[in-house]
Amino acid sequence: SAVISQKPSRDICQRGTSLTIQCQVDSQVTMMFWYRQQPGQSLTLIATANQGSEATYESGFVIDKFPISRPNLTFSTLTVSNMSPEDSSIYLCSVGTGHNEQFFGPGTRLTVL
Amino acid sequence: QKEVEQDPGPLSVPEGAIVSLNCTYSNSAFQYFMWYRQYSRKGPELLMYTYSSGNKEDGRFTAQVDKSSKYISLFIRDSQPSDSATYLCAIWAGNMLTFGGGTRLMVKP
Numbered sequence: 001s002a003v004i005s006q007k008p009s010r011d012i013c014q015r016g017t018s019l020t021i022q023c024q025v026d027s028q029v030t031m032m033f034w035y036r037q038q039p040g041q042s043l044t045l046i047a048t049a050n051q052g053s054e055a056t057y058e059s060g061f062v063i064d065k066f067p068i069s070r071p072n073l074t075f076s077t078l079t080v081s082n083m084s085p086e087d088s089s090i091y092l093c094s095v096g097t098g099h100n101e102q103f104f105g106p107g108t109r110l111t112v113l
Numbered sequence: 114q115k116e117v118e119q120d121p122g123p124l125s126v127p128e129g130a131i132v133s134l135n136c137t138y139s140n141s142a143f144q145y146f147m148w149y150r151q152y153s154r155k156g157p158e159l160l161m162y163t164y165s166s167g168n169k170e171d172g173r174f175t176a177q178v179d180k181s182s183k184y185i186s187l188f189i190r191d192s193q194p195s196d197s198a199t200y201l202c203a204i205w206a207g208n209m210l211t212f213g214g215g216t217r218l219m220v221k222p
Binding site for chain 1: 162214
């Protein structure tokens with residue numbers, strides 16, 4: 001398994017602003033993922049962020065709205081840009097192992113006013 | 114039709130009961146099957162992982178996969194109040210996990 005931390009754990013933001021969420025892993029991993037979990041809902045994959053390549057976005061998510069960085073094998077950031085109340089959600093990063101298991105961070109709870 | 118269907122619950126049981134949580138899936142290419150537990154305001158925690166039909170046991174938890182029926186289950190024996198959480202099935206195919214909607218479980222003392 002891997003130990004994953006996220007910053008911030010929660011934030012309240014004004015509409016039109018941007019927030020960058022950081023994800024730190026205690027070991028080197030190739031595959032990192034960003035998910036969104038809206039209140040009472042399951043997880044929706046935003047994008048896959050593999051080191052050394054551009055992030056791959058799922059249908060309904062675009063780079064201009066959710067830019068991702070992956071500068072090394074232990075760190076990634078997700079930015080939520082030009083926020084609206086509809087972006088209020090929990091944002092989770094996860095890492096994949098060679099056995100197709102995924103381990104999740106504690107999440108960032110975002111509220112947009 | 115969603116690729117992975119899961120009864121949302123909530124499922125309320127008395128302490129000590131046997132709990133059965135279930136998911137169905139539609140894509141026969143799905144290869145790896147996982148169960149996650151998510152406590153309120155926490156990230157999902159991987160509970161069980163299996164890739165073949167049959168049963169896999171870990172303590173009070175048993176994961177069951179029936180590929181012919183495209184049906185997976187998680188059984189919890191001797192359920193405890195600390196098992197109260199949302200349980201998510203997740204299935205891996207190709208290069209991504211697909212999650213069920215989650216079942217909220219409440220175990221009452």
